[in-house]
Structures are given as structure tokens and as C-alpha cells.
Amino acid sequence: MKLILTNEVSGLGTPGDVVEVKDGYGRNYLIPRGYAMRWTRGAEKQIETIRKARDAREIRDLGTAKEVAGQLGALRVRLTTRAGESGRLFGSITTGDIAEAVKAAGGPILDRRRIEIVNPIKSVGSHRVTVRLHPEVAAGIDVEVVAG
Structure with a gap:
């Protein structure tokens, strides 16, 4: 087809x-x-x-993508959400939530479709997500989820 x-x-x-x-x-x-x-x-x-x-x-060229990757690597992203007593979230963290948190933390505006979450984020703690900025460049972001 x-x-x-x-x-x-x-x-x-x-x-x-x-x-x-x-x-x-x-x-x-x-x-x-x-x-x-x-x-x-x-x-x-x-x-x-x-x-x-x-x-x-899309990000225009490889140099710009590497620059944005450097910005994301130095960024501390913190998400506050509702959680139960054991630290389990009511729902899960989505790529849209992460994109908004990056923007709120002073980072670049990201397209949520470029963010990849390997394992669903359903508990408080530190989690690692990947952002595909360019076909040759991927950046990792540490996302800290806290109960609020």
C-alpha cells in the first residue's frame, strides 16, 4: 500500500x-x-x-540543534502533580506536560511530538526523557516529578 x-x-x-x-x-x-x-x-x-x-x-540546521541540546542538558525541569500516599500519580505525565514545563523553566519551546517517553511516568521521582531535535541530534532531559 x-x-x-x-x-x-x-x-x-x-x-x-x-x-x-x-x-x-x-x-x-x-x-x-x-x-x-x-x-x-x-x-x-x-x-x-x-x-x-x-x-x-523543524529546527533548521545541525548547529542550532546542538545548541538547543546544550540548553536542554543544563535545564532542571520540575513538574508538580497530584499523587497518592505511596507516590503513585493520579494519571500520568504526558509529552504536552513536559513541553510546558520546559517552557516554564526557561527552556526553548518544544514540539510535544518530538518528545519520547520510553516508560510511562506514573510515579514521583526523577525520570529521563528524550527529545529528537534533528535526525542526527537527540537531547536528554531529567524531569523531576513531585507531589503537590
Whole structure:
């Protein structure tokens, strides 16, 4: 099945890429979640618009990405949320919460879709998350979650 990606899919491509995937993966996962749309001649004309939007959001070059990674490495991010007696959170910390906390801590504005949480953050304490700033640059952020 030939698809045009509308969002970044890890291991597959970036918005505007035309990819060939198995029918079930495209029909049952990528298209319903809005990560891709079917490739047609009419849809191919939209590729340029998707790429322009992606370029506007992306960090321009490798040097800038490394500079932002340095800023993030020196940043202390602290999130206050509700938690039970044992330190377990009511809910979990999302990528949107982390993006807002980074901005509030004086860091750069991050796209929440670039933040990767390997294990869900569901307890108080210190957690490490990764931010994909550029295809070649990833920055780690230490997030401290405290009960409030």
C-alpha cells in the first residue's frame, strides 16, 4: 500500500514522505490515527504543502540543534502533580506536560511530538526523557516529578 505520511512515524519517515507499507499496517494503524493518507495523484500535490509546514516547525540546521541540546542538558525541569500516599500519580505525565514545563523553566519551546517517553511516568521521582531535535541530534532531559 502506498501512503503519504502526515506525521513523523519513528522508523518509517517524516511528514511528506511517500512510503510503501503492508496493507494491514496502513489500513489499521497509520490511516485511522491520522499518521498517513492514501497516495493518489491529487494527494501528491499536497506533499509540498506538508513539507513546507514541516520545515517551518523543524529546527533548521545541525548547529542550532546542538545548541538547543546544550540548553536542554543544563535545564532542571520540575513538574508538580497530584499523587497518592505511596507516590503513585493520579494519571500520568504526558509529552504536552513536559513541553510546558520546559517552557516554564526557561527552556526553548518544544514540539510535544518530538518528545519520547520510553516508560510511562506514573510515579514521583526523577525520570529521563528524550527529545529528537534533528535526525542526527537527540537531547536528554531529567524531569523531576513531585507531589503537590
